[in-house]
Amino acid sequence: MVSFIARRVVVSVLILIAASFIMYVLAASAGNPLQDLQGSLSPNRQALIDARVQTQHLDLAPPLRWVLWLGGVAKCVVPVAGGCDLGTTFQNQAVTDLLPQAMGSTLQLVTTAFVLAIVLGIGLGIVTALRVYSGFDYTVTLISFFLFSLPSFLVAVLLKSFIALNYNNFLANPHLPPLALLVTGVIVGAILQLLVGGPWRRRLYVFLGSGLFTGAILWYMSVSGWFIRPSLGPVAVIVLTAGIGFAIVAVLAGLRNRRAWITAGINVLVAIIAYFSLQWLFNISSAGTLVFLAVITLAVGIASGAIVGGPDRGLMMRIGGITSVLVGGIVLLDRFMQSWYSYSNDIGGRPIATVGSQTPSLGGNVWITGIDSFTHLILPTISLLLISFASYTRYSRSGMLEVLNQDYVRTARAKGLPERSVIVRHAFRNMLIPIATLIATDVGALLGGAIITESVFAISGMGNLFNIGLGRTDVNPVMGYFLVIAITAIAFNFLADLAYAALDPRVRVR
Amino acid sequence: MSTVQGSPLEPKISSGFDAAERGSGGRGESQGRIVFKRFLKNRVSVVALVVYLGIIVFSISAIGLGPIPGWWHYSYSQLNPQLNQGAPTVSASGFGEHPFGQDRIGRDYFALTMRGIQNSVLVMLVIGVFATVLGVIVGAVAGYFRGWVDAVLMRITDVFIVSPALVIGAVVGKTSNGLGAFGLAVLLGLVSWMVIARLVRAEFLTLREREFVEAARVAGASDGRIIFRHILPNAVGVIIVSSTLLIASAILLETAISYLGYGIKSPDSSLGLLIGSNQSAFATRPYLFWWPATFIVLLALCVNFVGDGLRDAFDPQQRRFSIRRTKEVDEVIAGQPLTDVGLPSEKD
Numbered sequence: 001m002v003s004f005i006a007r008r009v010v011v012s013v014l015i016l017i018a019a020s021f022i023m024y025v026l027a028a029s030a031g032n033p034l035q036d037l038q039g040s041l042s043p044n045r046q047a048l049i050d051a052r053v054q055t056q057h058l059d060l061a062p063p064l065r066w067v068l069w070l071g072g073v074a075k076c077v078v079p080v081a082g083g084c085d086l087g088t089t090f091q092n093q094a095v096t097d098l099l100p101q102a103m104g105s106t107l108q109l110v111t112t113a114f115v116l117a118i119v120l121g122i123g124l125g126i127v128t129a130l131r132v133y134s135g136f137d138y139t140v141t142l143i144s145f146f147l148f149s150l151p152s153f154l155v156a157v158l159l160k161s162f163i164a165l166n167y168n169n170f171l172a173n174p175h176l177p178p179l180a181l182l183v184t185g186v187i188v189g190a191i192l193q194l195l196v197g198g199p200w201r202r203r204l205y206v207f208l209g210s211g212l213f214t215g216a217i218l219w220y221m222s223v224s225g226w227f228i229r230p231s232l233g234p235v236a237v238i239v240l241t242a243g244i245g246f247a248i249v250a251v252l253a254g255l256r257n258r259r260a261w262i263t264a265g266i267n268v269l270v271a272i273i274a275y276f277s278l279q280w281l282f283n284i285s286s287a288g289t290l291v292f293l294a295v296i297t298l299a300v301g302i303a304s305g306a307i308v309g310g311p312d313r314g315l316m317m318r319i320g321g322i323t324s325v326l327v328g329g330i331v332l333l334d335r336f337m338q339s340w341y342s343y344s345n346d347i348g349g350r351p352i353a354t355v356g357s358q359t360p361s362l363g364g365n366v367w368i369t370g371i372d373s374f375t376h377l378i379l380p381t382i383s384l385l386l387i388s389f390a391s392y393t394r395y396s397r398s399g400m401l402e403v404l405n406q407d408y409v410r411t412a413r414a415k416g417l418p419e420r421s422v423i424v425r426h427a428f429r430n431m432l433i434p435i436a437t438l439i440a441t442d443v444g445a446l447l448g449g450a451i452i453t454e455s456v457f458a459i460s461g462m463g464n465l466f467n468i469g470l471g472r473t474d475v476n477p478v479m480g481y482f483l484v485i486a487i488t489a490i491a492f493n494f495l496a497d498l499a500y501a502a503l504d505p506r507v508r509v510r
Numbered sequence: 511m512s513t514v515q516g517s518p519l520e521p522k523i524s525s526g527f528d529a530a531e532r533g534s535g536g537r538g539e540s541q542g543r544i545v546f547k548r549f550l551k552n553r554v555s556v557v558a559l560v561v562y563l564g565i566i567v568f569s570i571s572a573i574g575l576g577p578i579p580g581w582w583h584y585s586y587s588q589l590n591p592q593l594n595q596g597a598p599t600v601s602a603s604g605f606g607e608h609p610f611g612q613d614r615i616g617r618d619y620f621a622l623t624m625r626g627i628q629n630s631v632l633v634m635l636v637i638g639v640f641a642t643v644l645g646v647i648v649g650a651v652a653g654y655f656r657g658w659v660d661a662v663l664m665r666i667t668d669v670f671i672v673s674p675a676l677v678i679g680a681v682v683g684k685t686s687n688g689l690g691a692f693g694l695a696v697l698l699g700l701v702s703w704m705v706i707a708r709l710v711r712a713e714f715l716t717l718r719e720r721e722f723v724e725a726a727r728v729a730g731a732s733d734g735r736i737i738f739r740h741i742l743p744n745a746v747g748v749i750i751v752s753s754t755l756l757i758a759s760a761i762l763l764e765t766a767i768s769y770l771g772y773g774i775k776s777p778d779s780s781l782g783l784l785i786g787s788n789q790s791a792f793a794t795r796p797y798l799f800w801w802p803a804t805f806i807v808l809l810a811l812c813v814n815f816v817g818d819g820l821r822d823a824f825d826p827q828q829r830r831f832s833i834r835r836t837k838e839v840d841e842v843i844a845g846q847p848l849t850d851v852g853l854p855s856e857k858d
Contacts, residue, residue, distance in 0.1 A: 151765050
């Protein structure tokens with residue numbers, strides 16, 4: 001094992017050096033680094049050109065500059081040499097200072113989209129696999145093919161110029177016309193009846209019920225001015241938390257498991273009590289308090305599962321943990337909604353932003369700044385989500401189909417297990433093995449950010465660092481970007497292999 | 511990996527077909543013909559192929575190709591007076607003067623879009639051809655000879671695969687400044703061959719152990735003959751399918767690079783460039799955005815559907831879950847021969 005890791009590290013370093021050479025030479029010869037200065041009319045033009053040539057060693061050939069750059073990188077590895085040196089940009093900012101900032105805003109941007117894409121994609125993939133060759137399956141397949149074929153800049157530009165503009169305009173006079181209610185109701189009903197499946201009578205009931213319900217809710221939201229002052233209120237909080245508890249019990253343990261009911265019930269009750277009793281604490285909260293509360297919530301959930309325990313303690317702890325986090329999220333969401341109106345007023349009634357990742361010089365408490373990041377990041381997040389979510393759907397669908405054809409699934413059915421435990425406990429876990437390696441590889445690519453999305457929405461993350469650097473033929477930030485993504489990609493590929501070997505005993509590492 | 515039990519001296523067996531299926535034709539049909547017939551049964555893919563070819567023929571006939579003029583009376587680089595503030599004139603009754611409208615400086619948007627289609631299709635096909643040829647050669651040599659040749663070639667592949675396609679594509683695109691669409695496409699093809707090389711190598715590693723290869727070697731065939739005449743025809747399914755999917759991602763790559771401004775540049779035209787240079791006018795002239803957007807999505811969608819149909823035609827067992835195949839297991843052991851590791855059930 002040790003020799004395997006050592007060999008792998010040595011090979012990776014060599015690959016990295018070779019790849020950095022190719023990248024450096026290509027990027028350095030991609031354009032004229034002095035173009036902006038040569039076109040300028042400033043009186044000290046020649047001095048500026050000389051200075052840039054001096055600091056960037058532009059008088060040397062690209063391969064020689066690469067050697068100098070590599071020497072600086074080597075200092076990062078050897079601790080005694082002191083001082084990491086990735087060079088400076090044309091504005092004389094050290095790349096080592098720029099990278100952490102850029103990584104921060106990139107992670108802020110991509111994390112939500114990444115997690116949501118995995119959860120939604122895998123969930124949808126499983127449902128399509130269970131309803132394979134049904135209308136729902138074909139619809140999802142068609143949509144995912146469509147999303148595959150959608151360039152990311154197209155989605156980003158559309159969201160920015162269409163959704164943001166129209167939603168902000170809509171907020172000026174937030175009344176939904178009857179036609180919109182009708183259309184939304186029909187669409188929601190149509191999707192749900194496809195999802196439920198079964199005989200036509202059941203589908204018709206589902207269609208009518210969900211369609212009418214959606215229409216009624218939207219009508220109420222429109223009439224009561226919900227879009228201006230959104231809130232959940234006590235009734236919705238109670239209904240939603242109870243629904244979450246019910247769903248988790250139904251999926252993870254089955255409705256006949258009494259201990260699971262008790263565990264989920266405790267957590268739902270705690271959340272409802274917290275909703276009524278903790279509002280004063282929320283009003284004076286900072287981000288630190290919220291993190292503290294989140295940790296407590298998770299601890300309460302896991303502890304409640306452990307206490308209820310019984311023969312299936314691990315399962316109860318999982319149910320407790322998941323329920324507590326989700327219902328806690330509902331309580332938090334309600335509190336954020338309460339601040340929406342004052343935020344929206346501060347910002348001038350057009351809350352959905354299209355540029356940047358925060359409103360400059362916006363004061364306010366944690367709720368206001370939280371909503372501010374939400375309104376800035378929602379559109380880029382959606383555009384990233386739409387694209388990566390399609391591939392997870394496809395992978396998990398075919399993975400689930402493959403697993404469902406295995407002998408051990410037939411055995412599980414043959415010995416009389418309920419369909420729920422066949423899928424959740426036997427099929428789902430084995431399906432996750434190949435997906436886990438896919439996720440590990442994708443995490444490695446996360447820091448690369450989203451060059452296109454960041455450029456459309458003007459978010460100063462890693463992708464923008466690369467894009468702007470390449471645009472000016474400024475090699476050092478481009479290479480800093482390359483170094484970060486190459487190292488994370490190699491490291492996470494390695495982790496993916498180890499994870500595969502750990503999860504699937506048939507694969508051995510030597 | 512493969513389930514074929516074919517006779518040793520019959521090289522033209524594609525993996526994934528069992529004896530019963532070949533027998534079902536009964537009239538001694540060739541492999542290619544069986545695959546073709548199965549492809550024709552897939553309505554969606556056939557329609558997609560027809561639409562795809564239709565778009566190409568339409569764009570070529572409209573503005574011509576190179577020196578050959580087309581039937582459309584405006585050229586994509588010609589500046590025209592603004593008519594009706596550049597609004598599109600296409601309707602049920604006919605094309606009108608400027609069917610897709612005009613851009614800010616009065617160029618005819620129909621001609622620009624057609625030129626963009628031509629360039630984008632050219633780029634995607636050239637990338638497909640170059641990447642496939644290079645990938646097949648590297649993968650075949652690595653998988654056939656194994657040992658140090660394989661180790662060296664695969665480490666070279668790793669060097670290129672380290673950076674994401676868009677990153678290396680943007681850098682290469684910027685370097686190709688002034689080479690035009692064809693030069694851009696060739697350079698992009700030179701950095702897109704890695705996935706195909708890995709797939710072909712994996713296929714060769716299993717195929718080279720089969721009896722018909724042994725038989726050919728005993729009969730005195732040279733290495734080159736074994737690779738190209740005996741093993742390659744058996745791997746053609748994997749190659750065609752993966753290069754089709756590569757072509758589908760190539761159009762997205764080209765449009766993305768051109769959108770960022772590193773690919774095809776004005777006054778020439780590309781679908782990505784048209785969107786990039788007109789996105790600020792979305793509020794006033796949304797049609798400048800919609801026409802190229804429609805064609806990008808249509809082209810990519812068609813190629814994806816064709817690829818899907820080809821995959822079904824070559825591999826009727828619907829082994830669509832290919833993470834294991836694309837992500838080679840032997841990376842785990844860093845260069846040791848594949849036979850030492852892996853999923854026993856898959857290799858039996």
